[in-house]
Amino acid sequence: MNSSFIRKPENMFALVCLVFSTLGFVFMGALVAKPKVLFGQSLTAITPSIFPSIILGLLALLCLAHLIIAKRNFVPSNEQGIIGIGRGAVFFSIMTVYGLVLVPLGFIISSSITIAVLSWYTGNRSKLQIALIAILAPIFLYLSATRLLAVYLPELDVIELAISRLLG
């Protein structure tokens, strides 16, 4: 297979799926626990690996079929890859950090920082607007969720105590 064929995103995607499904199929025994047995007899009509085997087998065959057809119809072109991959990497890095710090830092602080960073990154240069949305939006959502809908959002004890005192 030539490199321009594989570099095409859809072929790359299918190839990754093919490798992954083949590996899953081959190592099925290690990835799926043994079925429960009572007095030497299985407790279920089908073993836990039957359905995944069918799925992964079909997935591998479909990926292979896609690659064969794509190869047959392949015409080299100067197709652009993913646009703005650098900006995307920064965006997903910000999201990953947000996901990691949301519980330890609490919802309000982590959301405020993320909102401020993302707002600036997406082109907002008004410090007042950034500060307003970064502070008010997380507080509003936190109070709505926890007080109105009575669901749990992680928050530091100090902030939770302060809110309780303020709201009575």
Next chain:
Amino acid sequence: MFDLFTEGFAMAMRVDTFLIMAVGLFCGMLVGALPGFTTLMAMAILLPISFFLEPLVGIPFLLGIYKGGIFGGSIPAILVSMPGTGAAVATSRDGYQLTQQGKSRKALDMALFSSVFGDTASDIFTMLMIFPIALLVMQFGPPEVFSVLLMSLIIIAATSGSNIIKTFIMMMLGLWLAQIGTDPLGGVERFTFGLFDLRSGIPLLPMLIGVFAIPEVAKVVMENTKARQLASVMGERLSFAEFRRCFKTICRSTVIGTGIGTIPGLGQVVAAMMGYSAAKNASDTPENFGKGEIEGVAAAEAANNAVNGPTMVPLLTLGIPGDNVTAILLGAFVAQGLRPGPQLFEEQGATVFAILIAMVFANLMFLIIGYLSIPVFSRLVTIKVSVLIPLVIMFAFAGTYVFRSDSIDLLMLVIFGIFGILAKSAKFDVMPMVMGFILGPPLEYAFGQTVALSNGNFVGFFLTERWGAMMVLIMSPLIGYYLWQRLRKSTA
């Protein structure tokens, strides 16, 4: 039966019933409109309130949340491509495109009118047909459920895109993702790689938000799109001519949704997808679907709301909840001393009819409350990109977290977001994957039960004892192939 109906009608005509339904509808719409906050969550949280109310007040309150929540989910789906509920996934396809074209008001109006029409028609159908349908559904066993689920998957794959291999690849991927966790039949671990967090499987909500909403936001960031491309003005209202043009589609989707609603386990998501696919198939311009076709919004919304009424059929006649929302309703019925099952119609027939009649009247209020509240929720789209993106991300993370209060869900959200953008770049549609993921566990469960029933003679069992299910199995690929060919020809 007519006596029970008239008695039920008199029982339903109460001011407090209507008031509490209005409150339920508003709460449902509000929660559904918050991206990531689901109807299920709202119903679960507000369920205890119904325990302290009379059956004819408490249950209509929950029904109001249910109806309002399903429509509410279409608001963020249309405005920011973030389906508030799984049922609104199909709506987001064309709804969001319409928003980007500055026609969000049109899309929201169409969503409301088609939802109300689908809901009302299916509720009336439910009232008229509950007895005969109950008789039919009572005959359904695992082989029939398996056949119907398989048929749904084939039809969805056949109508999701012109490249059927790519669609099936995504569907298989979704089916495999549904295998992660604990096996539904034997209770053993599969593909958990020893990670404790994966034992309960991949939760649906981070996947939905991750693959549908995050790539949309990421695309704006990556392309460095300036303000007003994600956001848009409200635009014109829906005209009567546009509604009339879509009326056939709305009727078709209502029939599809009503049919699916009577079958336990399928629910709004399947109905919306099938309604959408059927509309695309029947359309003279299927290439416009996914690019801002108002008929797409009508098809999905009419179908998903048409499920609401008929889900009461298996629930009330057999005590089988059609989905997780009706499972909560089942809890409310039991808590009120109304144990669903065939005997309910003998003991509390009038109350059952009163509840069904209240459902029909709820739709009228649904229309008024929805129409008045649309501008309030639609203010979202006037926000600048640099304000909207951080807020959408915050809602996405908060919505994901409150679902299970598990921080691993936040990482799953990011992973599915990355996956979504990669799939988008590779021109693989994520919708079949989500469908495979949702229908995977019931499909495997029905398959396992069918194998157990057949005593190892799978084919013989279908041929000799389950010819109805066999017919569905034989017809499914043929229907799928026909639909695929039709779609391919019309898009060529």
